[in-house]
Amino acid sequence: MKSSIRGLAELVLKNIDVLEADCAKRGVQEPSVLDPYKPGSEFTVDGGNVQQASTIIVAAAQQLIQTVQSPQINSQMIAFSATLAGAIRIATEFNIADILLEAGSKGLHVKDISSICKADPVKIGQILRLLASAWIFKEVKPDVFANNRNSSIMVKGLSVKKLLDDPDLKYSRPEAATPASLAEISDDTGKGASYLFETLSDPKTAFSEEANEAALCRAFNTNLACWDFFELPDQRERLNRFGVAMQGMSKLEPLDITLKGFDWEGLKKGSLVVDVGGGIGSFSLALAKEHPHLKFVVQDRAPVVEEGIDRLKELDPEELESGRISFQEHNFFESQPIRDADVYMLKFIVHDWSNKYSEIILRRLREAAGPHSRLVIVDKVIPYICPTSESNGEVSIPGVLKPDLPEPIVNMSAGIIYPHLSSVVMMLYCNGQERTIGGFEELLAKAGWKLSAVYQHDAFGQYSSQILATPI
Numbered sequence: 001m002k003s004s005i006r007g008l009a010e011l012v013l014k015n016i017d018v019l020e021a022d023c024a025k026r027g028v029q030e031p032s033v034l035d036p037y038k039p040g041s042e043f044t045v046d047g048g049n050v051q052q053a054s055t056i057i058v059a060a061a062q063q064l065i066q067t068v069q070s071p072q073i074n075s076q077m078i079a080f081s082a083t084l085a086g087a088i089r090i091a092t093e094f095n096i097a098d099i100l101l102e103a104g105s106k107g108l109h110v111k112d113i114s115s116i117c118k119a120d121p122v123k124i125g126q127i128l129r130l131l132a133s134a135w136i137f138k139e140v141k142p143d144v145f146a147n148n149r150n151s152s153i154m155v156k157g158l159s160v161k162k163l164l165d166d167p168d169l170k171y172s173r174p175e176a177a178t179p180a181s182l183a184e185i186s187d188d189t190g191k192g193a194s195y196l197f198e199t200l201s202d203p204k205t206a207f208s209e210e211a212n213e214a215a216l217c218r219a220f221n222t223n224l225a226c227w228d229f230f231e232l233p234d235q236r237e238r239l240n241r242f243g244v245a246m247q248g249m250s251k252l253e254p255l256d257i258t259l260k261g262f263d264w265e266g267l268k269k270g271s272l273v274v275d276v277g278g279g280i281g282s283f284s285l286a287l288a289k290e291h292p293h294l295k296f297v298v299q300d301r302a303p304v305v306e307e308g309i310d311r312l313k314e315l316d317p318e319e320l321e322s323g324r325i326s327f328q329e330h331n332f333f334e335s336q337p338i339r340d341a342d343v344y345m346l347k348f349i350v351h352d353w354s355n356k357y358s359e360i361i362l363r364r365l366r367e368a369a370g371p372h373s374r375l376v377i378v379d380k381v382i383p384y385i386c387p388t389s390e391s392n393g394e395v396s397i398p399g400v401l402k403p404d405l406p407e408p409i410v411n412m413s414a415g416i417i418y419p420h421l422s423s424v425v426m427m428l429y430c431n432g433q434e435r436t437i438g439g440f441e442e443l444l445a446k447a448g449w450k451l452s453a454v455y456q457h458d459a460f461g462q463y464s465s466q467i468l469a470t471p472i
Protein backbone atom coordinates (compact mmCIF):
# COMPACT_ATOMS: atom_id res chain seq x y z
CA MET A 1 0.00 0.00 0.00
CA LYS A 2 1.24 3.47 -0.90
CA SER A 3 2.38 5.44 2.16
CA SER A 4 0.32 8.41 3.18
CA ILE A 5 3.29 10.79 2.92
CA ARG A 6 3.95 9.73 -0.66
CA GLY A 7 0.25 10.17 -1.43
CA LEU A 8 0.40 13.69 0.02
CA ALA A 9 3.56 14.54 -1.93
CA GLU A 10 1.96 13.25 -5.14
CA LEU A 11 -1.10 15.41 -4.49
CA VAL A 12 1.20 18.42 -4.12
CA LEU A 13 2.97 17.65 -7.40
CA LYS A 14 -0.21 16.96 -9.33
CA ASN A 15 -1.67 20.29 -8.27
CA ILE A 16 1.56 22.16 -8.94
CA ASP A 17 0.97 21.20 -12.60
CA VAL A 18 -2.24 23.27 -12.44
CA LEU A 19 -0.42 26.29 -10.97
CA GLU A 20 2.40 26.09 -13.51
CA ALA A 21 -0.10 25.87 -16.35
CA ASP A 22 -1.87 28.93 -14.96
CA CYS A 23 1.41 30.92 -14.84
CA ALA A 24 2.20 29.88 -18.41
CA LYS A 25 -1.30 30.87 -19.56
CA ARG A 26 -0.98 34.28 -17.90
CA GLY A 27 2.63 34.70 -19.08
CA VAL A 28 3.83 35.38 -15.50
CA GLN A 29 6.55 33.88 -13.34
CA GLU A 30 5.55 31.95 -10.23
CA PRO A 31 5.94 34.22 -7.19
CA SER A 32 9.07 33.88 -5.06
CA VAL A 33 9.02 34.11 -1.26
CA LEU A 34 12.28 36.04 -1.53
CA ASP A 35 10.96 38.94 -3.62
CA PRO A 36 8.63 41.71 -2.49
CA TYR A 37 4.95 41.02 -3.12
CA LYS A 38 3.43 42.08 -6.43
CA PRO A 39 -0.36 42.57 -6.32
CA GLY A 40 -2.09 39.94 -8.45
CA SER A 41 0.72 37.39 -8.05
CA GLU A 42 -1.38 35.12 -5.82
CA PHE A 43 -2.56 31.78 -7.14
CA THR A 44 -6.17 32.69 -6.56
CA VAL A 45 -6.89 34.77 -9.60
CA ASP A 46 -9.47 32.59 -11.33
CA GLY A 47 -11.21 31.49 -8.13
CA GLY A 48 -11.84 28.05 -9.74
CA ASN A 49 -9.32 25.40 -10.70
CA VAL A 50 -6.33 27.36 -9.51
CA GLN A 51 -7.92 28.21 -6.17
CA GLN A 52 -8.81 24.53 -5.65
CA ALA A 53 -5.27 23.44 -6.60
CA SER A 54 -3.63 25.88 -4.19
CA THR A 55 -6.03 24.84 -1.40
CA ILE A 56 -5.10 21.17 -1.93
CA ILE A 57 -1.36 21.99 -1.98
CA VAL A 58 -1.62 23.91 1.30
CA ALA A 59 -3.70 21.16 2.93
CA ALA A 60 -1.44 18.35 1.72
CA ALA A 61 1.81 20.19 2.54
CA GLN A 62 0.62 20.99 6.05
CA GLN A 63 -0.44 17.39 6.67
CA LEU A 64 2.94 16.29 5.33
CA ILE A 65 4.73 18.57 7.82
CA GLN A 66 2.50 17.39 10.67
CA THR A 67 3.24 13.76 9.76
CA VAL A 68 6.99 14.10 9.22
CA GLN A 69 7.77 16.44 12.14
CA SER A 70 7.62 15.10 15.69
CA PRO A 71 4.44 15.77 17.67
CA GLN A 72 6.52 17.55 20.31
CA ILE A 73 7.80 20.05 17.74
CA ASN A 74 4.37 20.40 16.09
CA SER A 75 2.66 21.38 19.33
CA GLN A 76 5.56 23.42 20.72
CA MET A 77 5.56 25.57 17.59
CA ILE A 78 1.93 26.45 18.30
CA ALA A 79 2.64 27.11 21.98
CA PHE A 80 5.47 29.43 20.92
CA SER A 81 3.32 31.41 18.49
CA ALA A 82 2.81 34.23 21.03
CA THR A 83 6.54 34.90 20.72
CA LEU A 84 6.20 35.19 16.96
CA ALA A 85 3.26 37.55 17.44
CA GLY A 86 5.38 39.70 19.78
CA ALA A 87 8.14 39.79 17.16
CA ILE A 88 5.80 40.80 14.34
CA ARG A 89 4.45 43.61 16.50
CA ILE A 90 7.99 44.93 17.02
CA ALA A 91 8.58 44.85 13.27
CA THR A 92 5.34 46.74 12.62
CA GLU A 93 5.53 49.34 15.37
CA PHE A 94 9.25 50.02 14.73
CA ASN A 95 8.52 50.53 10.99
CA ILE A 96 11.13 47.95 10.02
CA ALA A 97 9.53 47.02 6.66
CA ASP A 98 9.41 50.76 5.82
CA ILE A 99 13.09 51.15 6.75
CA LEU A 100 13.98 48.15 4.58
CA LEU A 101 11.87 49.42 1.68
CA GLU A 102 14.05 52.55 1.61
CA ALA A 103 17.21 50.40 1.92
CA GLY A 104 16.29 48.44 -1.25
CA SER A 105 17.19 44.88 -2.21
CA LYS A 106 20.74 44.99 -0.77
CA GLY A 107 19.17 45.30 2.70
CA LEU A 108 20.50 47.03 5.80
CA HIS A 109 22.74 45.96 8.68
CA VAL A 110 20.90 45.36 11.91
CA LYS A 111 22.98 48.10 13.60
CA ASP A 112 21.68 50.66 11.08
CA ILE A 113 18.11 49.38 11.35
CA SER A 114 18.28 49.63 15.13
CA SER A 115 19.83 53.08 15.12
CA ILE A 116 16.90 54.37 12.98
CA CYS A 117 14.31 52.84 15.29
CA LYS A 118 16.31 53.71 18.42
CA ALA A 119 16.40 50.15 19.68
CA ASP A 120 18.98 47.65 20.90
CA PRO A 121 20.71 45.99 17.87
CA VAL A 122 21.31 42.77 19.80
CA LYS A 123 17.59 42.41 20.49
CA ILE A 124 16.42 43.58 17.07
CA GLY A 125 18.85 41.14 15.43
CA GLN A 126 17.31 38.22 17.34
CA ILE A 127 13.80 39.32 16.47
CA LEU A 128 14.52 39.78 12.77
CA ARG A 129 16.29 36.42 12.56
CA LEU A 130 13.32 34.72 14.24
CA LEU A 131 10.96 36.35 11.75
CA ALA A 132 13.24 35.54 8.80
CA SER A 133 13.22 31.88 9.90
CA ALA A 134 9.43 32.09 9.75
CA TRP A 135 9.51 33.59 6.22
CA ILE A 136 9.00 37.22 7.23
CA PHE A 137 12.04 39.30 6.08
CA LYS A 138 15.17 37.63 4.69
CA GLU A 139 18.75 37.68 5.97
CA VAL A 140 20.73 38.50 2.82
CA LYS A 141 24.17 38.51 4.50
CA PRO A 142 25.05 37.85 8.14
CA ASP A 143 23.16 40.49 10.17
CA VAL A 144 21.87 42.23 7.02
CA PHE A 145 18.12 42.05 6.45
CA ALA A 146 15.86 42.95 3.52
CA ASN A 147 12.17 42.75 2.73
CA ASN A 148 10.72 39.61 1.19
CA ARG A 149 7.23 38.71 -0.04
CA ASN A 150 5.67 38.53 3.43
CA SER A 151 7.37 41.53 5.02
CA SER A 152 6.79 43.80 2.03
CA ILE A 153 3.05 43.96 2.80
CA MET A 154 3.91 45.63 6.13
CA VAL A 155 4.85 49.00 4.62
CA LYS A 156 2.66 51.95 5.60
CA GLY A 157 2.80 54.27 2.58
CA LEU A 158 4.79 57.08 4.25
CA SER A 159 8.52 57.89 4.32
CA VAL A 160 10.45 56.71 7.37
CA LYS A 161 11.16 60.36 8.17
CA LYS A 162 7.43 61.15 8.29
CA LEU A 163 6.70 58.04 10.36
CA LEU A 164 9.38 58.98 12.88
CA ASP A 165 8.58 62.72 12.95
CA ASP A 166 4.88 62.11 13.54
CA PRO A 167 4.11 58.68 15.01
CA ASP A 168 0.40 59.61 15.05
CA LEU A 169 0.47 59.19 11.25
CA LYS A 170 1.65 55.59 11.51
CA TYR A 171 -1.66 54.03 10.54
CA SER A 172 -3.21 57.00 8.77
CA ARG A 173 -2.83 55.95 5.12
CA PRO A 174 -5.13 53.43 3.43
CA GLU A 175 -1.99 51.39 2.60
CA ALA A 176 -1.41 51.00 6.35
CA ALA A 177 -4.51 48.79 6.78
CA THR A 178 -2.49 45.57 6.66
CA PRO A 179 0.26 46.64 9.12
CA ALA A 180 -2.47 48.07 11.38
CA SER A 181 -4.24 44.72 11.40
CA LEU A 182 -0.95 42.92 12.12
CA ALA A 183 -0.25 45.27 15.03
CA GLU A 184 -3.81 44.97 16.36
CA ILE A 185 -3.82 41.17 16.16
CA SER A 186 -0.36 40.76 17.67
CA ASP A 187 -1.15 43.26 20.44
CA ASP A 188 -4.77 42.93 21.62
CA THR A 189 -5.46 39.42 20.38
CA GLY A 190 -2.18 38.33 21.92
CA LYS A 191 -3.01 39.99 25.25
CA GLY A 192 -6.51 38.46 25.30
CA ALA A 193 -5.22 35.01 24.29
CA SER A 194 -2.74 34.97 27.14
CA TYR A 195 -5.66 35.39 29.61
CA LEU A 196 -7.96 32.78 28.04
CA PHE A 197 -7.07 30.11 30.58
CA GLU A 198 -7.57 32.40 33.59
CA THR A 199 -10.91 33.56 32.15
CA LEU A 200 -12.20 30.09 31.29
CA SER A 201 -11.13 28.55 34.61
CA ASP A 202 -12.32 31.29 36.99
CA PRO A 203 -15.86 30.33 38.12
CA LYS A 204 -16.83 34.04 37.93
CA THR A 205 -16.14 34.22 34.18
CA ALA A 206 -15.91 30.62 32.95
CA PHE A 207 -19.51 30.47 31.69
CA SER A 208 -20.05 34.19 31.25
CA GLU A 209 -21.87 35.45 28.17
CA GLU A 210 -21.15 39.09 29.04
CA ALA A 211 -19.02 41.11 26.65
CA ASN A 212 -17.34 42.87 29.57
CA GLU A 213 -16.12 39.61 31.12
CA ALA A 214 -14.12 38.38 28.14
CA ALA A 215 -10.43 37.50 28.32
CA LEU A 216 -9.31 40.82 26.83
CA CYS A 217 -11.18 42.71 29.60
CA ARG A 218 -9.23 40.68 32.15
CA ALA A 219 -6.00 41.49 30.29
CA PHE A 220 -6.86 45.21 30.39
CA ASN A 221 -8.03 44.91 34.00
CA THR A 222 -11.29 46.64 33.13
CA ASN A 223 -14.96 45.86 33.60
CA LEU A 224 -15.81 47.65 30.36
CA ALA A 225 -16.59 45.77 27.14
CA CYS A 226 -13.63 46.12 24.75
CA TRP A 227 -15.43 48.61 22.46
CA ASP A 228 -16.21 50.88 25.48
CA PHE A 229 -12.63 50.48 26.69
CA PHE A 230 -11.29 51.43 23.24
CA GLU A 231 -13.33 54.65 23.42
CA LEU A 232 -11.63 55.89 26.63
CA PRO A 233 -9.66 59.12 26.00
CA ASP A 234 -6.32 57.46 26.83
CA GLN A 235 -6.98 54.67 24.27
CA ARG A 236 -7.27 57.01 21.28
CA GLU A 237 -4.33 55.41 19.44
CA ARG A 238 -5.73 51.92 20.01
CA LEU A 239 -9.14 52.99 18.70
CA ASN A 240 -7.59 54.57 15.57
CA ARG A 241 -5.49 51.51 14.93
CA PHE A 242 -8.52 49.25 15.42
CA GLY A 243 -10.53 51.23 12.85
CA VAL A 244 -7.78 50.98 10.23
CA ALA A 245 -7.14 47.34 11.12
CA MET A 246 -10.80 46.51 10.44
CA GLN A 247 -10.42 48.00 6.95
CA GLY A 248 -7.37 45.73 6.52
CA MET A 249 -9.35 42.68 7.64
CA SER A 250 -12.28 43.52 5.38
CA LYS A 251 -9.88 43.55 2.40
CA LEU A 252 -9.43 39.82 2.94
CA GLU A 253 -12.96 39.46 1.63
CA PRO A 254 -13.90 40.90 -1.78
CA LEU A 255 -17.01 43.12 -1.33
CA ASP A 256 -18.76 41.54 -4.32
CA ILE A 257 -18.77 38.21 -2.49
CA THR A 258 -21.24 39.54 0.06
CA LEU A 259 -23.25 41.23 -2.68
CA LYS A 260 -23.80 37.88 -4.42
CA GLY A 261 -25.86 35.01 -3.07
CA PHE A 262 -29.25 36.03 -1.69
CA ASP A 263 -31.58 37.03 -4.54
CA TRP A 264 -31.79 40.78 -3.86
CA GLU A 265 -32.85 41.34 -7.47
CA GLY A 266 -35.88 39.08 -6.96
CA LEU A 267 -37.36 41.38 -4.27
CA LYS A 268 -40.26 43.45 -5.58
CA LYS A 269 -39.79 47.16 -6.41
CA GLY A 270 -39.75 49.39 -3.32
CA SER A 271 -38.98 46.50 -0.92
CA LEU A 272 -37.57 47.71 2.38
CA VAL A 273 -34.31 46.35 3.77
CA VAL A 274 -33.53 47.24 7.40
CA ASP A 275 -29.76 47.09 7.96
CA VAL A 276 -29.70 46.49 11.72
CA GLY A 277 -26.38 47.56 13.29
CA GLY A 278 -25.48 48.69 9.77
CA GLY A 279 -22.58 50.90 10.88
CA ILE A 280 -22.00 53.87 8.59
CA GLY A 281 -24.07 52.20 5.86
CA SER A 282 -21.25 51.04 3.55
CA PHE A 283 -22.92 47.72 2.78
CA SER A 284 -26.38 49.22 2.25
CA LEU A 285 -24.88 51.77 -0.13
CA ALA A 286 -23.14 49.03 -2.12
CA LEU A 287 -26.39 47.02 -2.27
CA ALA A 288 -28.39 50.12 -3.26
CA LYS A 289 -26.03 50.72 -6.18
CA GLU A 290 -26.45 47.13 -7.39
CA HIS A 291 -30.23 47.01 -6.81
CA PRO A 292 -31.73 50.47 -7.36
CA HIS A 293 -35.28 49.11 -6.89
CA LEU A 294 -34.73 48.58 -3.12
CA LYS A 295 -34.98 50.97 -0.14
CA PHE A 296 -32.72 50.83 2.90
CA VAL A 297 -32.88 52.01 6.50
CA VAL A 298 -29.54 51.80 8.29
CA GLN A 299 -29.91 51.51 12.07
CA ASP A 300 -27.09 51.96 14.56
CA ARG A 301 -26.05 53.82 17.72
CA ALA A 302 -26.44 57.63 17.63
CA PRO A 303 -22.77 58.60 17.02
CA VAL A 304 -22.44 56.01 14.25
CA VAL A 305 -25.66 57.21 12.58
CA GLU A 306 -24.36 60.78 12.66
CA GLU A 307 -21.09 59.69 11.06
CA GLY A 308 -22.98 57.64 8.45
CA ILE A 309 -25.15 60.62 7.44
CA ASP A 310 -22.13 62.94 7.17
CA ARG A 311 -20.26 60.39 5.09
CA LEU A 312 -23.16 59.74 2.72
CA LYS A 313 -23.71 63.51 2.29
CA GLU A 314 -20.13 63.67 1.10
CA LEU A 315 -20.04 60.45 -0.92
CA ASP A 316 -23.47 60.38 -2.51
CA PRO A 317 -25.79 63.26 -1.52
CA GLU A 318 -28.37 62.24 -4.15
CA GLU A 319 -28.81 58.85 -2.55
CA LEU A 320 -29.57 60.51 0.78
CA GLU A 321 -31.91 63.18 -0.70
CA SER A 322 -33.84 60.57 -2.69
CA GLY A 323 -34.66 58.85 0.62
CA ARG A 324 -33.62 55.49 -0.80
CA ILE A 325 -31.12 55.22 2.02
CA SER A 326 -31.97 56.69 5.39
CA PHE A 327 -30.49 56.35 8.85
CA GLN A 328 -32.20 55.70 12.15
CA GLU A 329 -30.85 55.64 15.68
CA HIS A 330 -31.82 52.31 17.24
CA ASN A 331 -30.57 49.99 19.97
CA PHE A 332 -30.99 46.46 18.63
CA PHE A 333 -31.72 45.08 22.10
CA GLU A 334 -34.89 47.20 22.21
CA SER A 335 -38.17 46.82 20.36
CA GLN A 336 -37.66 47.11 16.57
CA PRO A 337 -39.53 50.23 15.36
CA ILE A 338 -39.91 49.05 11.75
CA ARG A 339 -42.58 46.37 11.62
CA ASP A 340 -43.15 43.96 8.74
CA ALA A 341 -40.06 44.93 6.71
CA ASP A 342 -39.30 42.83 3.65
CA VAL A 343 -35.78 42.03 4.86
CA TYR A 344 -34.01 42.50 8.19
CA MET A 345 -30.27 42.23 7.72
CA LEU A 346 -27.58 41.63 10.34
CA LYS A 347 -24.09 41.90 8.87
CA PHE A 348 -21.17 41.09 11.18
CA ILE A 349 -23.41 41.55 14.23
CA VAL A 350 -24.34 38.10 15.52
CA HIS A 351 -20.69 36.95 15.74
CA ASP A 352 -19.99 39.82 18.18
CA TRP A 353 -22.44 38.44 20.74
CA SER A 354 -22.83 35.34 22.89
CA ASN A 355 -25.89 33.14 22.35
CA LYS A 356 -27.76 34.93 25.17
CA TYR A 357 -27.46 38.36 23.53
CA SER A 358 -27.70 37.13 19.91
CA GLU A 359 -31.00 35.51 20.83
CA ILE A 360 -32.34 38.83 22.17
CA ILE A 361 -31.31 40.66 18.95
CA LEU A 362 -32.98 37.96 16.81
CA ARG A 363 -36.10 37.86 19.00
CA ARG A 364 -36.61 41.65 18.69
CA LEU A 365 -36.58 41.17 14.90
CA ARG A 366 -38.92 38.19 15.08
CA GLU A 367 -41.41 40.27 17.10
CA ALA A 368 -41.38 42.93 14.38
CA ALA A 369 -41.42 40.54 11.42
CA GLY A 370 -44.53 39.93 9.34
CA PRO A 371 -45.31 36.53 7.80
CA HIS A 372 -43.38 37.44 4.63
CA SER A 373 -40.42 39.15 6.29
CA ARG A 374 -37.07 37.53 5.79
CA LEU A 375 -33.92 37.67 7.84
CA VAL A 376 -30.49 37.73 6.18
CA ILE A 377 -27.49 37.22 8.46
CA VAL A 378 -24.07 37.88 6.93
CA ASP A 379 -21.37 36.09 8.92
CA LYS A 380 -18.95 33.23 8.53
CA VAL A 381 -20.29 29.67 8.70
CA ILE A 382 -17.64 27.61 10.42
CA PRO A 383 -17.03 24.20 8.85
CA TYR A 384 -16.53 21.06 10.88
CA ILE A 385 -13.04 19.55 10.70
CA CYS A 386 -14.36 16.01 10.20
CA PRO A 387 -16.09 14.87 7.02
CA THR A 388 -19.86 15.15 7.53
CA SER A 389 -22.74 12.99 6.41
CA GLU A 390 -26.34 12.50 7.49
CA SER A 391 -25.22 9.47 9.50
CA ASN A 392 -22.89 11.53 11.73
CA GLY A 393 -25.29 14.33 12.50
CA GLU A 394 -24.85 16.65 9.51
CA VAL A 395 -27.43 19.44 9.45
CA SER A 396 -29.03 19.38 6.03
CA ILE A 397 -29.64 22.95 4.86
CA PRO A 398 -29.86 23.92 1.18
CA GLY A 399 -26.72 25.69 0.01
CA VAL A 400 -24.22 24.38 2.57
CA LEU A 401 -20.96 23.62 0.74
CA LYS A 402 -18.89 20.63 1.74
CA PRO A 403 -15.08 20.61 1.45
CA ASP A 404 -14.01 18.66 -1.60
CA LEU A 405 -10.56 17.37 -0.61
CA PRO A 406 -8.98 14.20 -2.02
CA GLU A 407 -7.51 11.40 0.10
CA PRO A 408 -5.21 11.13 2.01
CA ILE A 409 -6.12 14.64 3.29
CA VAL A 410 -7.98 14.12 6.57
CA ASN A 411 -8.39 17.64 7.98
CA MET A 412 -11.41 19.22 6.30
CA SER A 413 -10.28 22.75 7.23
CA ALA A 414 -7.57 22.26 4.56
CA GLY A 415 -5.21 23.94 7.02
CA ILE A 416 -7.19 27.17 6.60
CA ILE A 417 -7.35 28.08 10.27
CA TYR A 418 -8.40 31.71 9.81
CA PRO A 419 -12.17 31.18 10.39
CA HIS A 420 -11.50 29.10 13.48
CA LEU A 421 -9.06 31.72 14.77
CA SER A 422 -11.71 34.33 14.09
CA SER A 423 -14.18 32.44 16.28
CA VAL A 424 -11.83 32.26 19.27
CA VAL A 425 -10.81 35.89 18.70
CA MET A 426 -14.51 36.85 18.99
CA MET A 427 -14.59 34.91 22.27
CA LEU A 428 -11.57 36.62 23.75
CA TYR A 429 -12.63 40.12 22.66
CA CYS A 430 -16.28 39.96 23.69
CA ASN A 431 -17.48 36.41 24.44
CA GLY A 432 -18.84 36.27 20.87
CA GLN A 433 -18.30 33.45 18.41
CA GLU A 434 -18.43 32.40 14.78
CA ARG A 435 -20.96 29.59 14.39
CA THR A 436 -21.30 26.29 12.61
CA ILE A 437 -24.44 25.72 10.57
CA GLY A 438 -25.80 23.63 13.46
CA GLY A 439 -25.06 26.52 15.83
CA PHE A 440 -26.99 28.96 13.64
CA GLU A 441 -29.95 26.61 13.27
CA GLU A 442 -30.25 26.15 17.03
CA LEU A 443 -29.86 29.85 17.82
CA LEU A 444 -32.37 30.92 15.17
CA ALA A 445 -34.95 28.34 16.28
CA LYS A 446 -34.76 29.61 19.88
CA ALA A 447 -35.58 33.10 18.64
CA GLY A 448 -38.50 31.97 16.44
CA TRP A 449 -36.74 31.77 13.06
CA LYS A 450 -36.32 28.83 10.69
CA LEU A 451 -32.98 28.60 8.91
CA SER A 452 -34.08 27.97 5.34
CA ALA A 453 -31.01 28.38 3.12
CA VAL A 454 -27.36 29.36 3.08
CA TYR A 455 -25.42 31.10 0.31
CA GLN A 456 -21.73 30.28 0.51
CA HIS A 457 -18.71 31.17 -1.57
CA ASP A 458 -16.30 28.65 -0.11
CA ALA A 459 -16.56 25.52 1.98
CA PHE A 460 -13.85 26.51 4.47
CA GLY A 461 -15.52 29.52 6.10
CA GLN A 462 -12.87 31.97 4.83
CA TYR A 463 -15.50 34.28 3.41
CA SER A 464 -18.79 35.27 4.94
CA SER A 465 -21.95 33.47 4.00
CA GLN A 466 -25.52 34.70 3.90
CA ILE A 467 -27.88 32.82 6.15
CA LEU A 468 -31.53 33.14 5.20
CA ALA A 469 -34.24 32.61 7.80
CA THR A 470 -38.02 32.89 7.77
CA PRO A 471 -40.43 33.35 10.69
CA ILE A 472 -41.59 30.10 12.32
Ligand SMILES: C[S@@+](CC[C@H](N)C(=O)[O-])C[C@H]1O[C@@H](n2cnc3c(N)ncnc32)[C@H](O)[C@@H]1O
Binds near residue numbers: 277279301304332333
Ligand atom coordinates in the same frame (compact mmCIF):
# COMPACT_ATOMS: atom_id res chain seq x y z
C1 LIG B 1 -18.86 44.89 13.47
S1 LIG B 1 -19.79 46.34 13.25
C2 LIG B 1 -20.73 45.90 11.81
C3 LIG B 1 -21.19 47.10 11.05
C4 LIG B 1 -21.87 46.80 9.72
N1 LIG B 1 -22.99 45.91 9.82
C5 LIG B 1 -20.87 46.29 8.71
O1 LIG B 1 -20.93 45.13 8.34
O2 LIG B 1 -20.00 47.07 8.32
C6 LIG B 1 -20.95 46.25 14.57
C7 LIG B 1 -21.91 47.42 14.60
O3 LIG B 1 -22.86 47.18 15.65
C8 LIG B 1 -23.17 48.45 16.22
N2 LIG B 1 -23.78 48.25 17.54
C9 LIG B 1 -23.19 47.80 18.67
N3 LIG B 1 -24.08 47.74 19.67
C10 LIG B 1 -25.27 48.17 19.16
C11 LIG B 1 -26.58 48.29 19.69
N4 LIG B 1 -26.85 47.97 20.96
N5 LIG B 1 -27.56 48.72 18.87
C12 LIG B 1 -27.30 49.04 17.57
N6 LIG B 1 -26.07 48.92 17.00
C13 LIG B 1 -25.07 48.49 17.79
C14 LIG B 1 -21.82 49.14 16.26
O4 LIG B 1 -21.96 50.53 16.43
C15 LIG B 1 -21.24 48.75 14.91
O5 LIG B 1 -21.58 49.68 13.92
